Amino acid sequence: MLDALQNQLSTIAEQESVRVLIIGASGKAYSSGHDLVEVQTNTHELFEKCSQVMMSLNTLPQPVIAMVQGIATAAGCQLVASCDLAVASDKAKFGVSGINLGLFCSTPAVALSRNVGPKQAMQMLLTGDLISAHEALSYGLINKVVPQRDLHSETIKLATSISSKSSFAVRLGKKMFYKQLQCNNLKDAYSFATEQIVNNLQHHDTRRGIQEFLSRV
Amino acid sequence: MLDALQNQLSTIAEQESVRVLIIGASGKAYSSGHDLVEVQTNTHELFEKCSQVMMSLNTLPQPVIAMVQGIATAAGCQLVASCDLAVASDKAKFGVSGINLGLFCSTPAVALSRNVGPKQAMQMLLTGDLISAHEALSYGLINKVVPQRDLHSETIKLATSISSKSSFAVRLGKKMFYKQLQCNNLKDAYSFATEQIVNNLQHHDTRRGIQEFLSRV
Amino acid sequence: MLDALQNQLSTIAEQESVRVLIIGASGKAYSSGHDLVEVQTNTHELFEKCSQVMMSLNTLPQPVIAMVQGIATAAGCQLVASCDLAVASDKAKFGVSGINLGLFCSTPAVALSRNVGPKQAMQMLLTGDLISAHEALSYGLINKVVPQRDLHSETIKLATSISSKSSFAVRLGKKMFYKQLQCNNLKDAYSFATEQIVNNLQHHDTRRGIQEFLSRV
Numbered sequence: 071m072l073d074a075l076q077n078q079l080s081t082i083a084e085q086e087s088v089r090v091l092i093i094g095a096s097g098k099a100y101s102s103g104h105d106l107v108e109v110q111t112n113t114h115e116l117f118e119k120c121s122q123v124m125m126s127l128n129t130l131p132q133p134v135i136a137m138v139q140g141i142a143t144a145a146g147c148q149l150v151a152s153c154d155l156a157v158a159s160d161k162a163k164f165g166v167s168g169i170n171l172g173l174f175c176s177t178p179a180v181a182l183s184r185n186v187g188p189k190q191a192m193q194m195l196l197t198g199d200l201i202s203a204h205e206a207l208s209y210g211l212i213n214k215v216v217p218q219r220d221l222h223s224e225t226i227k228l229a230t231s232i233s234s235k236s237s238f239a240v241r242l243g244k245k246m247f248y249k250q251l252q253c254n255n256l257k258d259a260y261s262f263a264t265e266q267i268v269n270n271l272q273h274h275d276t277r278r279g280i281q282e283f284l285s286r287v
Numbered sequence: 288m289l290d291a292l293q294n295q296l297s298t299i300a301e302q303e304s305v306r307v308l309i310i311g312a313s314g315k316a317y318s319s320g321h322d323l324v325e326v327q328t329n330t331h332e333l334f335e336k337c338s339q340v341m342m343s344l345n346t347l348p349q350p351v352i353a354m355v356q357g358i359a360t361a362a363g364c365q366l367v368a369s370c371d372l373a374v375a376s377d378k379a380k381f382g383v384s385g386i387n388l389g390l391f392c393s394t395p396a397v398a399l400s401r402n403v404g405p406k407q408a409m410q411m412l413l414t415g416d417l418i419s420a421h422e423a424l425s426y427g428l429i430n431k432v433v434p435q436r437d438l439h440s441e442t443i444k445l446a447t448s449i450s451s452k453s454s455f456a457v458r459l460g461k462k463m464f465y466k467q468l469q470c471n472n473l474k475d476a477y478s479f480a481t482e483q484i485v486n487n488l489q490h491h492d493t494r495r496g497i498q499e500f501l502s503r504v
Numbered sequence: 505m506l507d508a509l510q511n512q513l514s515t516i517a518e519q520e521s522v523r524v525l526i527i528g529a530s531g532k533a534y535s536s537g538h539d540l541v542e543v544q545t546n547t548h549e550l551f552e553k554c555s556q557v558m559m560s561l562n563t564l565p566q567p568v569i570a571m572v573q574g575i576a577t578a579a580g581c582q583l584v585a586s587c588d589l590a591v592a593s594d595k596a597k598f599g600v601s602g603i604n605l606g607l608f609c610s611t612p613a614v615a616l617s618r619n620v621g622p623k624q625a626m627q628m629l630l631t632g633d634l635i636s637a638h639e640a641l642s643y644g645l646i647n648k649v650v651p652q653r654d655l656h657s658e659t660i661k662l663a664t665s666i667s668s669k670s671s672f673a674v675r676l677g678k679k680m681f682y683k684q685l686q687c688n689n690l691k692d693a694y695s696f697a698t699e700q701i702v703n704n705l706q707h708h709d710t711r712r713g714i715q716e717f718l719s720r721v
Binding site for chain 2: 254255256277
């Protein structure tokens with residue numbers, strides 16, 4: 071599964087025509103994370119591969135939306151946290167439940183704690199309890215909760231909004247966003263952001279977009 | 288406008304008698320950001336100047352409150368995010384809408400992502416959609432939502448509360464707050480904070496404040 | 505009091521049998537922070553000692569839960585922020601009120617701003633106003649608000665959930681969580697987390713936990 075995801079991500083990264091990626095699932099679970107037989111062998115290789123997939127979501131040129139219809143636990147919750155955006159059914163639940171088996175969800179904690187405050191993340195990690203979609207929304211883990219029957223249409227609506235924008239600007243923006251977030255210093259972040267917005271303004275999509283806007287007002 | 292703001296900020300920074308700054312606006316918009324004719328020329332200089340104004344809000348000795356009566360988009364939303372505090376009318380709306388014209392709001396993203404979680408910030412940046420004042424409150428972008436008719440009085444109430452405190456302590460505090468926030472390491476943050484609180488305690492305002500309190504209890 | 509707390513924490517850190525620590529209080533206040541007579545003498549030593557206690561909560565091998573029945577102000581609010589988890593009565597209130605006496609709560613700001621967004625933290629620090637338990641929950645400062653009469657039982661329920669997990673995994677997890685949070689870079693965080701989860705999987709508690717789970721499904 072991780073190999074298949076990594077291959078797909080590598081292929082999609084090269085495809086100019088793909089504007090946005092939705093990661094959905096069918097069945098009761100969105101993803102319940104690792105196969106517990108598999109984690110007992112080649113452990114190091116397995117978790118390195120998994121971390122690589124999660125980082126590939128972050129470095130993928132296109133925005134990624136998690137469309138969450140069911141339970142997302144452990145590496146499944148990490149997958150949601152690693153996407154740029156997430157829409158969830160009101161039936162979805164989220165948890166980092168490894169601790170129930172004596173396995174602290176260390177790798178999921180990396181992604182989770184970059185979306186959710188430390189007290190909320192620690193509660194999830196130490197208790198293994200599932201939280202509701204509404205709690206996940208209030209913690210900042212997801213963007214929107216919708217009735218199950220609207221999950222597909224609402225996710226498509228969000229994806230369509232993004233795919234209607236300049237592909238150049240969206241790709242530049244995603245990359246710059248995470249890079250500037252790493253700057254502790256406001257001055258460094260602004261230097262980098264200024265360089266990027268100047269670059270963005272020189273693109274023909276942007277020049278045309280601004281000209282069209284100005285001709286309408 | 289940026290020159291005027293920068294000049295005002297430089298002047299205010301020198302004025303001991305100014306205890307707190309409120310940045311308000313009149314009309315339909317609080318600020319809709321850059322002039323789109325202007326962004327097409329002297330781009331680099333313009334965005335450097337804008338970033339400088341935003342950083343000057345952060346380094347201004349006095350606290351700054353955004354009083355938001357209407358729409359705050361792009362650099363206007365960045366202005367709100369760059370203030371220390373923000374009070375908004377329930378009619379106010381917030382967005383980083385450059386993406387609609389093919390321009391990812393890279394410089395606004397710096398300020399926005401230091402107030403709002405990554406999933407919420409990315410949704411705003413990638414869709415360009417406006418959010419309501421209540422959403423802005425739940426995301427952490429602003430401090431308070433009030434009815435339009437109470438905006439002025441509620442902002443003045445907040446400003447008056449701050450201006451009634453020791454000016455020395457307020458200025459020391461604002462500066463130390465943002466500096467310690469840059470420390471990844473808890474030990475470094477506490478070393479710096481300890482030095483600052485010891486300094487604060489030696490000031491006559493503080494000595495008198497504590498003496499008066501102790502004489503009342 | 506700080507010496508007593510530090511001694512207790514040092515003792516508890518060595519006790520393998522202690523799984524989780526609850527810090528509660530009786531009376532009207534949870535903690536109103538420093539003695540204002542004491543802060544006027546040996547100031548530097550006092551605040552260094554206090555910071556050391558707060559950092560010891562962070563480095564204590566066991567998770568720490570604040571059980572907050574009343575008002576937590578200044579270093580009392582810092583204590584709540586410094587615990588891993590916090591459960592509060594709906595009668596509890598929180599504030600960093602030193603500014604009312606001319607003393608910006610610089611050391612409390614370190615802990616507070618690592619739980620609460622900058623606009624919310626600055627409002628609390630600059631106004632000295634108390635916030636309700638429900639506001640504290642929405643800001644991320646605490647985990648749960650319960651009726652006063654349920655405070656003890658709800659806190660015990662949370663503690664019991666944690667103490668039922670593998671002690672090895674809980675200790676490894678708490679330590680790794682705060683360490684990975686200091687990594688600006690996703691790659692560094694994942695390298696460290698991968699090493700930790702591989703280590704965790706080699707422990708007999710974890711091997712047995714997984715085997716038992718697999719035998720049930």
